[in-house]
Amino acid sequence: MLISRGAPLLRHVLLKSGKTSAGHRVTQIRNSADSYCYRGVGAEAGSPYKEKITDVLYTIFWTYVCYMMITKYDHIIGEWEYPDTSAWTDEELGVPPDDYEPPAR
Numbered sequence: 001m002l003i004s005r006g007a008p009l010l011r012h013v014l015l016k017s018g019k020t021s022a023g024h025r026v027t028q029i030r031n032s033a034d035s036y037c038y039r040g041v042g043a044e045a046g047s048p049y050k051e052k053i054t055d056v057l058y059t060i061f062w063t064y065v066c067y068m069m070i071t072k073y074d075h076i077i078g079e080w081e082y083p084d085t086s087a088w089t090d091e092e093l094g095v096p097p098d099d100y101e102p103p104a105r
Contacts, residue, residue, distance in 0.1 A: 024086055046054075090097070 069076060
């Protein structure tokens with residue numbers, strides 16, 4: 001009995017909740033065709049020349065980044081081939097010869 005009496009009341013509440021205080025639906029107007037502007041402070045639309053220059057610079061940058069990732073990926077993953085340490089000479093390492101005597105003070 002509670003459900004049968006509550007259904008019309010629930011229907012009435014749901015229908016009334018969808019309406020605004022004016023009693024009719026208001027169409028939203030979206031002005032998204034222009035540049036983004038936050039609280040009235042925004043960048044003006046750039047000239048076509050500046051946009052083309054920006055596109056060229058972005059293209060050069062991303063081409064460079066992709067080229068370096070393909071050819072020199074060692075810098076990104078941090079894996080380099082370590083040299084053979086047995087091939088180093090004492091002179092390269094700064095080791096004095098066996099018969100070296102430090103100067104007297």
